[in-house]
Amino acid sequence: MKAKTFAIGGIHINKHKLSANTKITELALPDVVYIPVKQHIGAPAKIIVKIGDKVKVGTLLAEADGVFSANVFSSVSGEVAKIEEINNGQGYLETVITIKREGDVFEEGMDLTDNLITDILDDKEELLRIITRAGIVGMGGAGFPTPIKNNIPEGKKVDTLIVNGIECEPYLTTDGRLMIEKAEQIIIGTRILNKILGIQNAVIAIDENKPRAIARLHRIAKRYVGVNVQKCKSIYPQGGEKQLINAITGREVPSGKLPIDTNCAVQNVATVYAIYEAVQKHIPLFRRVVTLSGNISHPCNYLVRIGTPISFVLKESNIPLEKVGKIISGGPMMGRTISSLEAPITKTTSGITVFLEENSYKPETTSCLRCGKCVDACPMGLMPLNIRDAVEHNEFQNLKQLHVQDCILCGSCSYVCPAKIPLLDYCKIGKYELSKLQKKA
Amino acid sequence: MFKMSTSPHINSKQTTQTIMRDVIVALSPAIFAALCFFGINALIVLVTSVSSCVFFEYFLSRRLGLKNNTFDLSAIVTGVLLALNLPATMPIWMTILGAFMAIGVAKMAFGGIGKNIFNPALVGRVFLFISFPVQMTTWVKPHVLEFFNLDAATAATPLASLKHLTVAEQFNTDYLSLFLGNIGGSMGETSALALLIGFIWMLKRKIITWHIPVCYVGSFAVCIFISALLTGSARFDVLAHILSGGLLLGAIFMATDYTTSPMTKKGKIIFAVGCGVITYIIRVFGSYPEGVSFAILIMNAFVPLIDRYFIQYIYGTGRK
Numbered sequence A: 001m002k003a004k005t006f007a008i009g010g011i012h013i014n015k016h017k018l019s020a021n022t023k024i025t026e027l028a029l030p031d032v033v034y035i036p037v038k039q040h041i042g043a044p045a046k047i048i049v050k051i052g053d054k055v056k057v058g059t060l061l062a063e064a065d066g067v068f069s070a071n072v073f074s075s076v077s078g079e080v081a082k083i084e085e086i087n088n089g090q091g092y093l094e095t096v097i098t099i100k101r102e103g104d105v106f107e108e109g110m111d112l113t114d115n116l117i118t119d120i121l122d123d124k125e126e127l128l129r130i131i132t133r134a135g136i137v138g139m140g141g142a143g144f145p146t147p148i149k150n151n152i153p154e155g156k157k158v159d160t161l162i163v164n165g166i167e168c169e170p171y172l173t174t175d176g177r178l179m180i181e182k183a184e185q186i187i188i189g190t191r192i193l194n195k196i197l198g199i200q201n202a203v204i205a206i207d208e209n210k211p212r213a214i215a216r217l218h219r220i221a222k223r224y225v226g227v228n229v230q231k232c233k234s235i236y237p238q239g240g241e242k243q244l245i246n247a248i249t250g251r252e253v254p255s256g257k258l259p260i261d262t263n264c265a266v267q268n269v270a271t272v273y274a275i276y277e278a279v280q281k282h283i284p285l286f287r288r289v290v291t292l293s294g295n296i297s298h299p300c301n302y303l304v305r306i307g308t309p310i311s312f313v314l315k316e317s318n319i320p321l322e323k324v325g326k327i328i329s330g331g332p333m334m335g336r337t338i339s340s341l342e343a344p345i346t347k348t349t350s351g352i353t354v355f356l357e358e359n360s361y362k363p364e365t366t367s368c369l370r371c372g373k374c375v376d377a378c379p380m381g382l383m384p385l386n387i388r389d390a391v392e393h394n395e396f397q398n399l400k401q402l403h404v405q406d407c408i409l410c411g412s413c414s415y416v417c418p419a420k421i422p423l424l425d426y427c428k429i430g431k432y433e434l435s436k437l438q439k440k441a
Numbered sequence B: 001m002f003k004m005s006t007s008p009h010i011n012s013k014q015t016t017q018t019i020m021r022d023v024i025v026a027l028s029p030a031i032f033a034a035l036c037f038f039g040i041n042a043l044i045v046l047v048t049s050v051s052s053c054v055f056f057e058y059f060l061s062r063r064l065g066l067k068n069n070t071f072d073l074s075a076i077v078t079g080v081l082l083a084l085n086l087p088a089t090m091p092i093w094m095t096i097l098g099a100f101m102a103i104g105v106a107k108m109a110f111g112g113i114g115k116n117i118f119n120p121a122l123v124g125r126v127f128l129f130i131s132f133p134v135q136m137t138t139w140v141k142p143h144v145l146e147f148f149n150l151d152a153a154t155a156a157t158p159l160a161s162l163k164h165l166t167v168a169e170q171f172n173t174d175y176l177s178l179f180l181g182n183i184g185g186s187m188g189e190t191s192a193l194a195l196l197i198g199f200i201w202m203l204k205r206k207i208i209t210w211h212i213p214v215c216y217v218g219s220f221a222v223c224i225f226i227s228a229l230l231t232g233s234a235r236f237d238v239l240a241h242i243l244s245g246g247l248l249l250g251a252i253f254m255a256t257d258y259t260t261s262p263m264t265k266k267g268k269i270i271f272a273v274g275c276g277v278i279t280y281i282i283r284v285f286g287s288y289p290e291g292v293s294f295a296i297l298i299m300n301a302f303v304p305l306i307d308r309y310f311i312q313y314i315y316g317t318g319r320k
């Protein structure tokens, strides 16, 4: 099989997949969990419990507020202790439901065995309802409510489903582990989506640095109709939605449009696994796999209950906090640093990357050499150094022509720049200033 | 308290300083060749040029209130390049003047690294060439490995002899000497072998891409080849033209200067072909035997324009 890749830019980075061969293990249960009512893009879910209520694992805590929202479930059994606003770790206040854990009692009806269920319900509408009810959102990071992606609007059609198993962020290995340990489940999850979309053409795209996952899925996929496996080159950001569509189909998402405009639907591997659990095993989304990695001695992959404080994850793994300089939610290319250790694991937390003090400093910025390395690196074909100039000189009207709104915030430009100019920061400012300018007009 | 910062949280190891260090490493075979062929004379020019470039960079960045970038090693690169573009017999004070033109006028007056329009080392060279044509075109005979041989017997450069060949004559320098560098010329341009080793090193270390050197030399070679076909004259000996004069030094080390070459691959190709054609025109029709410096400087002036019109294809905007 020839490895596919996207057409423009991209960079080679050391992937540091330290925990690629570490089995997923279940993390111990914390005494309290903080469950945010908004773990997705869209409206916060409406809280339907009150302080003092007894809940079980899988009890609905908050209900989706419209289509652009998602249900939120309890991940432990116990008592609703508080409903309050806390620092979400990114410096914003966020409403969370605090649950004091007592024991570990599950709601009725969930099938928690390892038995594989292969037969899929033959009812599109019902399948979509189950996924909606289970509170599933894009678990690769964006948190886009999954039902919307699969509910094709009037006049559009989807001919290809791409299951994103690239995981191009350094250090993270959750998708890679899931594909090895839950290969068949992922293929069945893919078939569920095929059914919903009414197609027989799904491609599971995997980075060539995961040969074991490729081999496994490839072998199993042969037994099923409509599921193919495609190897992709190990270039960052291969896992970006727009890059992956281009790599697999050769199509490009038109500027300002959505993947559906290329007749593609893209779902992350973890999301597809959650879909399998929801549909075949009646398990709503209350846990996920999280990689704990970085400059630590025992990088690993945990199955974590959503709402578990990050401090608990770190304590359970004996991370010497006094030497830690930086904690990142997600990977080092696109992840965000965390200020509060009480911030919880959410549906979209694919990993925690820990950097020691000495690796936590930003390099000093020097003068731009006009070397063009940022231009060569940009997977969208933008000119990051010109975007920076426009922002520095307050020439915001030029930003439209520079297509700053097409920047996918991948950080490739900042990464390669020999002058260590934080180009991505300028792109973010540029996007903001341009949208302000356009609103005014 | 943990550090908060924006993504990405990792950066490539390549910095301005490591790039310049790699360029110096890439230049070291040429420096070595210069010392082999021109001995102590070469060393004097080299040391003078490098130290005065570093001095001017440091002194002027303080005087002009610019960020002090002396430690990024770029001034050393300019100093080495300038020296390699001079004959080994260059008087010390002229070399210092050239260094001042390179760093002071071509670089610092424009605002320092990344802001200049013209290649500093070439500005230095061309200034000296116009001001002191005699010293700049007095090429000593190389003395292989005789370090203290001060005999300054002059030699004609192969290019000059090529230029004056008539149809009936044969070109009389052997290719091996041209390739190794045992010929008259400026210090760094004579040994094609040393320059090619440097080229491979820079490619390997991802300092430059192949586009500019290959397209420059390629387009130039095509022009010479066509002339040879049309005239049948021994003047148009493709290999001799490529191996002699400053073509390889210019194409590999001068035209690829980041700041003064275009940003995109397309732009780089246009730029390089422009350099190739202009070099051809000057060498064949002009009054100078050599055209590389002027060709690159002329194309430097077009870089802002090229950068404006040859932009990258932007994803999702529809290929034409």
Ligand code: SF4
Binding pocket: A367, A368, A369, A370, A371, A372, A373, A374, A375, A384, A385, A416, A417, A418, A419, A420, A421, A423
């Ligand atoms: S990579 Fe950095 S130094 Fe090079 S052109 Fe871009 S901004 Fe300038």
Ligand code: SF4
Binding pocket: A377, A378, A379, A380, A381, A382, A384, A406, A407, A408, A409, A410, A411, A412, A413, A414, A423, A424, A427
């Ligand atoms: S962050 Fe934006 S500008 Fe920078 S490389 Fe990625 S897409 Fe291009």
